[in-house]
Amino acid sequence: MALDVLIVDDSAAIRKILHRVLVQAEVPLGKVHEASDGNEALEKLKTEKVGLILSDINMPNMDGIEFLTRLKADPAYKSVPVLMVTTEGSQAKVMQALALGAAGYVKKPFTADQIKEKLTGII
Amino acid sequence: MEPVKIERVTQQDIEQAISTAAREVFETMLNLPLEAEASVMRHRIEPEMFHGVVALVGVAGSWTGTGHISCSSNFAQTIAGALLMTEYDSVNEDVLDAVAEVANMIIGNVKTFFEERLGPLALTVPTVIFGRNYQTRSAGVKDWVLVRLHSGDEAMDVNFCLMPSRAPHHLPHRPEMLTA
Numbered sequence: 001m002a003l004d005v006l007i008v009d010d011s012a013a014i015r016k017i018l019h020r021v022l023v024q025a026e027v028p029l030g031k032v033h034e035a036s037d038g039n040e041a042l043e044k045l046k047t048e049k050v051g052l053i054l055s056d057i058n059m060p061n062m063d064g065i066e067f068l069t070r071l072k073a074d075p076a077y078k079s080v081p082v083l084m085v086t087t088e089g090s091q092a093k094v095m096q097a098l099a100l101g102a103a104g105y106v107k108k109p110f111t112a113d114q115i116k117e118k119l120t121g122i123i
Numbered sequence: 124m125e126p127v128k129i130e131r132v133t134q135q136d137i138e139q140a141i142s143t144a145a146r147e148v149f150e151t152m153l154n155l156p157l158e159a160e161a162s163v164m165r166h167r168i169e170p171e172m173f174h175g176v177v178a179l180v181g182v183a184g185s186w187t188g189t190g191h192i193s194c195s196s197n198f199a200q201t202i203a204g205a206l207l208m209t210e211y212d213s214v215n216e217d218v219l220d221a222v223a224e225v226a227n228m229i230i231g232n233v234k235t236f237f238e239e240r241l242g243p244l245a246l247t248v249p250t251v252i253f254g255r256n257y258q259t260r261s262a263g264v265k266d267w268v269l270v271r272l273h274s275g276d277e278a279m280d281v282n283f284c285l286m287p288s289r290a291p292h293h294l295p296h297r298p299e300m301l302t303a
Contacts, residue, residue, distance in 0.1 A: 010248065011224040013217065016207055017152075058231070060248050087231030087246070090238050108228050109151040 002030030003123060004048065008041040008055040008067065009085070014108075018054050018085065018115070025116035027052075027123065038062030042070060045077060052123055057086040057093060065096060072101040081122045085110065132186075132237065132285050137268040138162035141281050144232035145272050148225060153205035160271040165282070174255045175199065176214065178226035181247035182234050188285035190230035191259065191267075194222070198277040199253075214253050223249040233283065 005022060007015045015034045022029055033048050035041035037059040053071075057064035064084060071077045081103035086093075094105050104118040142159040149157040176199040182188040194202070200211040203221035211218050227249045234244050252259070267282045 011220055011227070013203070013206055013221045013224045020208070058227075058246055058248070087228050089232065089235035090243065092243065108231070109148045111151055 002028050003051045004030040006033045006035060006041060006044060006050045006053045008035045008053065010036045010056065010059045021112045021115045024112050025119055027119060038064065038067030041067055050080060053080055053082045054085050055082055057084060057088040068097060068100045068102060083118055083122060134162055134164050134268050137283050138270055140233040140236040141270045141283060144229045145281060148228045149274065153202060155205050155274045158273045163269045165267045165269055166265055173257055176222050176251065176253045177259055178223050178249050178251045180226050180230040180249045182244050182285065184242065184244040185288055186241050186244065186285055187288045188283065190226065190233065191282040192226040192229065192279060194279040195277065198279060201277060219251045219253055223251040229281065237285065
């Protein structure tokens with residue numbers, strides 16, 4: 001069954017790379033939506049249902065932690081797995097994201113295999 | 124009375140952090156080799172006319188600093204091509220975005236390196252500049268560590284400064300309050 005995905009990152013380059021990695025990882029992709037910050041992501045989710053979210057942490061307007069907090073507080077999206085993909089490497093941030101309900105965490109720079117390995121345990 | 128422990132950030136620390144972070148980014152994301160020269164301490168960046176791409180990423184917290192990454196237009200196109208697996212023959216939006224992201228990853232990993240000893244630090248969103256005949260200057264910064272990185276015939280300069288904040292500036296220790 002095809003999986004619709006939302007990629008949230010303020011860098012268009014990273015959004016393109018993650019899309020490519022999902023294809024390489026042979027994820028059965030449906031639609032791939034993109035958003036450049038948490039606000040835009042929440043807006044997208046009002047009209048698009050997705051089965052997986054990949055999100056950065058450091059973003060303008062609404063960062064990944066606030067986005068994750070709001071997402072997990074909404075029963076409609078609570079069960080959607082979120083993989084954090086970010087430069088943010090502090091242990092406190094990692095623990096916080098996981099405590100909020102992130103399904104996993106990958107630190108930039110990353111390899112396609114690292115993303116694939118994390119997704120295997122999530123989808 | 125217990126002596127006050129002063130944690131210092133040395134030139135060698137910065138050199139090691141930059142070299143390690145840059146090599147990891149280039150080898151993992153770009154599949155490009157990278158060699159670092161020994162670092163140079165510069166007490167100011169002399170204004171000089173520059174042609175090419177500059178990316179700036181700020182570090183804030185109880186210590187504050189700036190990462191200043193510069194390279195030629197050609198190298199910026201090479202970096203973007205390697206990152207996005209597309210050929211570029213001019214500096215366009217994709218190229219600027221790619222250089223900004225590479226700077227974000229390098230300085231972000233340098234920040235993580237120093238957080239272990241300096242406490243929580245935040246990172247600004249990168250700013251990228253492209254043009255001909257321009258100068259850049261950071262007000263109030265005296266000591267910069269320059270690490271020149273080579274990939275084939277191309278070079279990238281990473282200048283980094285890190286100093287205690289002038290005024291007490293504490294990022295909240297509750298992680299949920301951090302903005303980084």
